[in-house]
Amino acid sequence: MTDAVEVRPITAAELADWHRALNTGFLQQPSLTDDQIEARRRQFVPGRLLGAFDGSRCVATFRSFDQELTTVGGTAVPADAISNVTVSPTHRRRGLLTRMMSQDLAAAKERGDVVATLIAAEYRIYGRYGFGPATTLTEWTVEVGRTGLDPRWSAPEDGGRIDLIDAEDVRKYGPELHERVRRGTPGAVSRHELWWQLRTGAVRFESDWTEPFHAAYRSPDGEVQGMVAYTADGTWHGKQPEETATVKWLLGATPAAERALWHYLCSIDWVTRVKSGWRSPDDLLPHYLPDPRAARITTQADWLWVRILDVVRALEARTYDAEGALVLEVTDPQGLAGGRFRLDAAGGRASCTPTTDAPELIIGIAELATVWLGDQSVTRLHTLGRVRETRVGAAQEADALLRTSGRPWCPDLF
Ligand SMILES: CC(=O)SCCNC(=O)CCNC(=O)[C@H](O)C(C)(C)COP(=O)(O)OP(=O)(O)OC[C@H]1O[C@@H](n2cnc3c(N)ncnc32)[C@H](O)[C@@H]1OP(=O)(O)O
Numbered sequence: 364m365t366d367a368v369e370v371r372p373i374t375a376a377e378l379a380d381w382h383r384a385l386n387t388g389f390l391q392q393p394s395l396t397d398d399q400i401e402a403r404r405r406q407f408v409p410g411r412l413l414g415a416f417d418g419s420r421c422v423a424t425f426r427s428f429d430q431e432l433t434t435v436g437g438t439a440v441p442a443d444a445i446s447n448v449t450v451s452p453t454h455r456r457r458g459l460l461t462r463m464m465s466q467d468l469a470a471a472k473e474r475g476d477v478v479a480t481l482i483a484a485e486y487r488i489y490g491r492y493g494f495g496p497a498t499t500l501t502e503w504t505v506e507v508g509r510t511g512l513d514p515r516w517s518a519p520e521d522g523g524r525i526d527l528i529d530a531e532d533v534r535k536y537g538p539e540l541h542e543r544v545r546r547g548t549p550g551a552v553s554r555h556e557l558w559w560q561l562r563t564g565a566v567r568f569e570s571d572w573t574e575p576f577h578a579a580y581r582s583p584d585g586e587v588q589g590m591v592a593y594t595a596d597g598t599w600h601g602k603q604p605e606e607t608a609t610v611k612w613l614l615g616a617t618p619a620a621e622r623a624l625w626h627y628l629c630s631i632d633w634v635t636r637v638k639s640g641w642r643s644p645d646d647l648l649p650h651y652l653p654d655p656r657a658a659r660i661t662t663q664a665d666w667l668w669v670r671i672l673d674v675v676r677a678l679e680a681r682t683y684d685a686e687g688a689l690v691l692e693v694t695d696p697q698g699l700a701g702g703r704f705r706l707d708a709a710g711g712r713a714s715c716t717p718t719t720d721a722p723e724l725i726i727g728i729a730e731l732a733t734v735w736l737g738d739q740s741v742t743r744l745h746t747l748g749r750v751r752e753t754r755v756g757a758a759q760e761a762d763a764l765l766r767t768s769g770r771p772w773c774p775d776l777f
Pocket residue numbers: 388389445446447448449450451454455456457458459460461462481482483484485487488491
């Protein structure tokens with residue numbers, strides 16, 4: 364039956380049908396208005412939106428787009444970002460995702476992308492295609508009354524200032540600020556202009572968009588070094604305001620900017636609770652508060668998943684704090700990127716060359732993605748039986764090479 368279903372890039376004329384299938388797969392209202400279709404047309408890139416068609420009806424969707432992913436040390440690699448993956452419930456478990464994924468990954472490899480990336484709706488979907496979780500996401504809830512912050516706080520202590528700004532200034536200053544932050548953040552990805560338009564209401568995909576508050580931190584010399592978007596939930600108990608402020612996104616190019624923005628959020632009258640939104644597990648938020656226990660972790664989960672398409676370029680793009688050499692056998696059931704490689708790290712960089720030397724460590728392509736940005740330990744994977752040593756001690760040596768002083772972070776959902 365699957366064979367009767369055709370998987371192919373869609374045309375611009377098929378967007379409405381494609382979006383109906385997409386919304387159906389994500390259990391959202393299936394029909395979109397003409398205005399919504401028009402707005403979403405901005406994401407149409409010929410060849411990068413796949414659909415599966417049973418007769419004339421679209422029953423599966425898949426979209427990919429160009430992205431850059433920052434690696435350890437700050438070099439960005441070209442990535443094939445994957446999103447909008449759905450198969451209608453009438454056609455599930457017949458191999459349609461596998462067909463769309465195979466087409467897309469082969470095309471990405473052909474284009475020369477170093478990795479593919481995605482945010483997985485469910486943990487068990489993408490490992491089979493060679494993706495591994497490569498960054499972790501943490502969310503905190505801050506009980507403002509317990510922070511120990513001075514309740515009279517009114518401005519940053521460092522001579523900088525916080526200004527409320529409108530959407531136009533977010534679009535003016537935000538992209539440059541984000542570029543600075545993401546280039547210094549392993550795991551962070553590039554943003555298209557549309558990201559800013561959607562977050563500020565200039566382009567609306569949904570009919571129920573609501574405008575958040577925006578504030579910027581300016582350093583004492585006037586430079587915009589941080590920005591936050593947040594909403595409040597309107598909760599009162601009797602005559603007592605008990606509002607929760609929820610951070611939609613917060614960018615700080617410096618610790619001073621982050622500190623000032625968190626203190627600002629925790630000082631807004633009526634706000635008794637601040638939800639941090641998606642942060643790095645290494646985020647300093649709790650430690651910007653006199654009492655770090657006021658910040659309670661409410662979510663910790665895998666976030667960005669990575670599929671390495673080119674082992675040599677992936678391993679040579681990042682930096683290394685230690686020196687050493689290791690022969691890795693990288694297994695890849697899809698046959699896209701496996702092989703045997705000698706990794707030779709010295710002076711902060713590494714060369715990675717195909718070799719016929721005996722392997723010291725046997726690692727799957729998904730596991731390599733999981734340790735590539737330094738978020739996971741090879742030793743732990745070895746303990747779990749997911750990495751195999753052919754020389755005792757090789758896993759620990761791999762950790763000495765690959766582990767990093769900070770954990771990677773991807774602030775974006777895409
Ligand atoms: C990046 C993103 O967009 S994330 C969003 C992903 N989409 C969703 O979660 C929406 C709801 N779910 C769906 O639309 C579909 O179930 C999909 C897209 C996840 C899977 O599509 P399908 O066409 O059913 O997958 P396909 O038939 O190719 O499955 C391939 C294999 O993966 C397995 N698999 C697929 N989905 C899942 C899942 N959610 N959990 C566990 N296993 C899964 C299948 O059982 C199959 O295994 P097998 O080869 O051992 O038989």
